[in-house]
Amino acid sequence: MTAFPLAPPVRALVRKELREYRHHRTIVLTATILPIVFLILPMANLAVFDPERSVGGTNLAVGQAMFCFFLSPVIIPATMSAYAVIGERDQGTLEPLLTLPLSDRQFLAGKVLAILVPTVGASMAIYFSYMVFVLVAVHGPVRGPVLDWTWTFGFVLLAPALAAFSTLVGMAFSARAKDIRIAEHLSGLVLLPAMLPVMLVVTRTIPATPVTWLVFFAVVAALDFFLWRTALKAFDRERAISTI
Numbered sequence: 001m002t003a004f005p006l007a008p009p010v011r012a013l014v015r016k017e018l019r020e021y022r023h024h025r026t027i028v029l030t031a032t033i034l035p036i037v038f039l040i041l042p043m044a045n046l047a048v049f050d051p052e053r054s055v056g057g058t059n060l061a062v063g064q065a066m067f068c069f070f071l072s073p074v075i076i077p078a079t080m081s082a083y084a085v086i087g088e089r090d091q092g093t094l095e096p097l098l099t100l101p102l103s104d105r106q107f108l109a110g111k112v113l114a115i116l117v118p119t120v121g122a123s124m125a126i127y128f129s130y131m132v133f134v135l136v137a138v139h140g141p142v143r144g145p146v147l148d149w150t151w152t153f154g155f156v157l158l159a160p161a162l163a164a165f166s167t168l169v170g171m172a173f174s175a176r177a178k179d180i181r182i183a184e185h186l187s188g189l190v191l192l193p194a195m196l197p198v199m200l201v202v203t204r205t206i207p208a209t210p211v212t213w214l215v216f217f218a219v220v221a222a223l224d225f226f227l228w229r230t231a232l233k234a235f236d237r238e239r240a241i242s243t244i
Contacts, residue, residue: 009102013110038072039126049142062145063202070198073123073163074191080115081170119163154213161220168227
């Protein structure tokens with residue numbers, strides 16, 4: 001059995017997962033409403049920005065807007081990753097799924113990719129929609145800082161890594177928890193502190209430079225690799241199926 005992530009069994013599992021997301025209202029709402037909110041809030045923030053009245057000035061206004069975009073690839077996967085294992089188990093579909101000719105690596109890869117694809121797609125879509133809005137409608141002192149290429153560099157670099165981190169953490173809790181809501185809550189406790197480095201950058205406590213983003217990416221990528229290896233070692237089919 002090949003372990004190549006895009007092997008036919010993995011592609012089949014990804015297609016199956018993407019089809020099933022449409023039938024779960026919570027997942028659909030999360031994948032649609034949250035991106036809209038993360039787009040509207042920064043746009044509204046810039047639309048009413050007044051440099052003479054704004055506390056913190058231009059840098060804070062831009063940082064607040066960017067924080068929403070960095071938060072999106074962390075928050076959007078929460079419901080999907082929490083559902084990944086325990087949701088299948090609750091519906092009685094996990095055991096038949098695990099009897100298919102899928103290795104543990106392929107099973108986990110398919111689940112992760114099925115979450116990463118819509119998450120990264122939605123995150124990139126709202127960010128570049130925001131940038132188009134800035135190009136067309138935003139003028140004045142805030143326009144230049146928003147269009148600073150280092151923000152785009154940092155977001156494009158970090159968004160997939162943050163989405164993978166969120167997904168792997170959520171799936172770990174999904175495989176162990178007995179309730180989807182518990183899995184979501186436990187994931188949130190881990191993920192929100194993980195946003196502290198991004199918070200330091202968007203508040204200009206740490207300068208938003210390419211080197212800063214590269215360092216953060218290296219750290220998150222290393223965590224992703226560790227979480228992936230840990231998931232492969234810890235995943236137990238019998239435990240995942242069991243409700244005890």
